[in-house]
Amino acid sequence: MPSPFKTRVAQALADSDLRTSQARASSRLQRWRNASFDELETPWPDLQAAAAASRRAALDDLPRLLQQLEARLVQRGVEVVWAEDGAAAFRYIAALATARGLDTALRSRSPLAEEIGLNPALAEAGIQVTNTNFGDYILQLAEDRSSHPHFPALHQSAADVANLFERKLDMPKTLDPQAMGSMARFRLRRELPRHGMMIGQVALAAADNGMLVLVSDAGEDRIAASLARIQVLLMGIDQVAATVDEALFLAQMASRSAAGQDMPGAVTMLSGPARAGDPDGPGELHLVIVDNGRSALLATPFRDALACIGCGACHNVCPVTREIGGQAYGDGYTGPIGAVLAPLIARAPTKSRRPTRDTVPPVTAAGIPLLDPTAADLPLASTLCGACADVCPVGIDLPEMLRSLREARLAAGRPGLVDNTVRAAFRWATSNPANYHRAHGWLQRRLTGSIAPPLRAWRDGRDLPTPADKLFRDRWAERNRP
Numbered sequence: 001m002p003s004p005f006k007t008r009v010a011q012a013l014a015d016s017d018l019r020t021s022q023a024r025a026s027s028r029l030q031r032w033r034n035a036s037f038d039e040l041e042t043p044w045p046d047l048q049a050a051a052a053a054s055r056r057a058a059l060d061d062l063p064r065l066l067q068q069l070e071a072r073l074v075q076r077g078v079e080v081v082w083a084e085d086g087a088a089a090f091r092y093i094a095a096l097a098t099a100r101g102l103d104t105a106l107r108s109r110s111p112l113a114e115e116i117g118l119n120p121a122l123a124e125a126g127i128q129v130t131n132t133n134f135g136d137y138i139l140q141l142a143e144d145r146s147s148h149p150h151f152p153a154l155h156q157s158a159a160d161v162a163n164l165f166e167r168k169l170d171m172p173k174t175l176d177p178q179a180m181g182s183m184a185r186f187r188l189r190r191e192l193p194r195h196g197m198m199i200g201q202v203a204l205a206a207a208d209n210g211m212l213v214l215v216s217d218a219g220e221d222r223i224a225a226s227l228a229r230i231q232v233l234l235m236g237i238d239q240v241a242a243t244v245d246e247a248l249f250l251a252q253m254a255s256r257s258a259a260g261q262d263m264p265g266a267v268t269m270l271s272g273p274a275r276a277g278d279p280d281g282p283g284e285l286h287l288v289i290v291d292n293g294r295s296a297l298l299a300t301p302f303r304d305a306l307a308c309i310g311c312g313a314c315h316n317v318c319p320v321t322r323e324i325g326g327q328a329y330g331d332g333y334t335g336p337i338g339a340v341l342a343p344l345i346a347r348a349p350t351k352s353r354r355p356t357r358d359t360v361p362p363v364t365a366a367g368i369p370l371l372d373p374t375a376a377d378l379p380l381a382s383t384l385c386g387a388c389a390d391v392c393p394v395g396i397d398l399p400e401m402l403r404s405l406r407e408a409r410l411a412a413g414r415p416g417l418v419d420n421t422v423r424a425a426f427r428w429a430t431s432n433p434a435n436y437h438r439a440h441g442w443l444q445r446r447l448t449g450s451i452a453p454p455l456r457a458w459r460d461g462r463d464l465p466t467p468a469d470k471l472f473r474d475r476w477a478e479r480n481r482p
């Protein structure tokens, strides 16, 4: 029985509409990204090296930077809360809403909220959350999940959204993205004032002056943040920069890498609740700093993955993600960085993450438990071509991490029948020239012809070149024959 991941991959590969819209969107984003960096005077390698150095220095100095940040924020009246895991974060937010007599909240784009399963957890506690990010709003209407860290509804085509809006918003059908966007904005903005709590995510916090930098593509998040009396911001323990200049530089790198924008659509900088005499700002500001497995990762070879600034550029260039889309990866983490983080970060159990009989059991990679064994197959979704590392604005060596996670999976002793068969066959074929000859003949016949079912599944999932008619050795011998 295939693993849940392989089943999702097979479904994605069978969906030609999804593959077409995914490929189009990824190519467009990649073009915009390239053009945006090409126009700068500073060469890309220098920018990448500067961003990488900033993130690594912050990870090296994390305890001090976090303490400095906390001290600055507490001074200005921010309630700073440390959450060991998603459950602790959720309990705090639910208790806060209940204490303030609120049963609704708004939520802006927050991969961290997705990681800890915040919306469903709050719904179970009787608190209904409305997503304000346009992509998240579409997904909420469609009861769907995100496929990209920056553009959560990337997998939805214009036709999908038109049908959805006709069904759920009673909107006359149109494929005009502007008209659809205006209608959604109109509905959403009408709702914003009735919510007392806004939940958002810090893109990066600056330790030097305690500034919390929030970014969004459109103004909804910003309007909601200005209207809501209580603002709750989530941040991972890794999302801190030493200075505000570094935080803004990294936010620029992320927006250029995501969609070629020189700055995000909207940048909000918050340093505390509104003071007496301030014209606007939240009445209460709560910062929930979430660990959820990150501090354990810091002491491992995978620590660099925490340098990620969530731009999604690795998704847009990955030849595998471009084919299968982000949703095939499961809930929350997607793309090459998702394939690294998903097995290593503890997440809320959901139906699709419940271990099955065929789930690879928890294993250890360099002493790290794979916290989410249902995601242990995700590192297989890569050609290890290195394109993700080339475009990553903070230079994370994703291919090397994916390779290590594959090793960990093999060490768990559950590579699967097909993997074992293919490896054994390769060993046999390369053990001596006679076997190599036989294997060549067999491959020539079988790569296009009939083949037993387990190997057929392996073959059909790959683009394998047809072997040459003759081995190089034979052609060489013929050529040099007197």
Ligand code: SF4
Pocket: 149, 257, 307, 308, 309, 310, 311, 312, 313, 314, 315, 337, 388, 391, 392, 393, 394, 395, 396
């Ligand atoms: S790993 Fe790099 S390219 Fe991928 S989302 Fe993170 S920062 Fe962007």
